[in-house]
Structure formats: C-alpha cells, structure tokens
Amino acid sequence: MERIPILKMGHFLLVTIQVDLYDRLAMDLEANLIREVNRTGAKGVLIDISAVEIVDSFMGRIIGNIASMSKLLDAQTVVVGMQPAVAITLVELGLELPGVHTALNVERGMELLQGMIISDDIIIDDDDDTFPEKGFDKDQ
C-alpha cells in the first residue's frame, strides 16, 4: 500500500501520516493533496502526525511546502496530534514549521480552521431562503 489517503470532511481535507515519508511518497502526497484542494475547493487541510515519532528536516520541508501551496489555493494547513518528543526535537533542530498552524488533536484543529474560515468569510452572507408562507391552515 503505497498511497496516503486524503479524506474529505466537509470543507476540510484530512491526511493521517502513518508511514515513513520517503521521497516519492512525499512528492505524491504533495501533488495529490494540492490536486484535491483544487478539485474540492477545500478551505483547510488537517495533517495528523500522531503516529509520527520522528520529524526530520525532510518531513518538515514537505509539511511546509504543503502549507505554502495550500495557502496559494486559499486553504489553511493545520498540523495536529504532534507528540511532545517531536515538538522538542523540532525546536532543538530549529525547524519551527513557519506558516503552519498546529493544534492538539483533530477536533481542536477543526475548530481552529472553522474559526479561520468564519473570520475570512464574515462578509459573505448566504442569501436568506425564507419562503413566506402563503397558505396558512386556519383551524378556526
């Protein structure tokens, strides 16, 4: 199985990284994810790395690339589920994932994205589809 599935959930795309990202797999993930952002018009990308025990500079760069590319297509990227040890390593290595938002878990990541979408789209208001009821049943 050499493909990382991209799950659409409402306005967001969810990716769970469970395997070591080597070159081709990472490139494929980048390409597929950006294609899906474009195809679905997703407003956010959630990358779950709770199963990841080591984030090296390569993986850091891939995540950074995804965030930058998504941004160009008007989607925000949130990395969720980072293990404490990974956070320590990232800071010690000086890899601080610029441009990438983080959240403790998927639920909080979704809340964060929702918040970002609302603040972006605060002007856009759905047209009000209220149909004035014309035929009331008059009981009495």
Next chain:
Amino acid sequence: MERIPILKMGHFLLVTIQVDLYDRLAMDLEANLIREVNRTGAKGVLIDISAVEIVDSFMGRIIGNIASMSKLLDAQTVVVGMQPAVAITLVELGLELPGVHTALNVERGMELLQGMIISDDIIIDDDDDTFPEKGFDKDQ
C-alpha cells in the same frame, strides 16, 4: 511507525488503514480501538480502507471483530472508501462482512452514523412508547 492512530471526531472515532495488517498490529488496533470506544463513549467507529487494495479473510475477520466488540459497547461500525476491486474480491471469496455497515466515503459514513444515533435516540425517548416502526434500514 507501528501504530494506527485513532482520531476522535465528535461522537465518532476514525481509523485510516494504510499499512498491511499483520497479526500484532491488528490485535493492537482491536484493543486500542475498543479501549477508546470505552474511554470516549463514542457512538460510532469509521474505518477508512480507501488505501487498501486487498482484503483477505484475516482482515475481514479483524473488521468483523471490531464491529462485534463495538456493538457490545453500543457503538456502530461503518467501513468507508472500499475500492471496487476489493468489493468484487470480498463477494467472490464469500466474505461479506456481516454486521458491518458500509458507505462510499467518510462524509457519507458520518451521515449514516448520525442517522443511526438519531433513530436510537428516538427509540429511547419515552414520551410515547408505542412506535409502529423503528426505522432500521439495512444499508448495503
């Protein structure tokens, strides 16, 4: 990375299978998932198998076990994202995943689970204890 992450999303747990399930990994997944259902009080389990190209009898049994165990803890299991080739193989092998609901993708799986939770809640409602029909529909 030898762990399949279990993501909590609202009332549901989501698992994405991306790697071949060998014995220990499958047993760990079963145990962790059931522990999470118990810990979180989740009402549904979504298993995404969109990256899975071959479902053999072992994997079929694991999915069936998860569904049966979750049921005992009052959670429904929905398998989502099955590839057409996998569906063909399952039927040809006579492995029809009894007790497991399926849906085309995660979004539809969530809708299905939401529907099941609502119909459960209606049954629990004790204002009116005579319901002509309970509205269980067996989904293919």
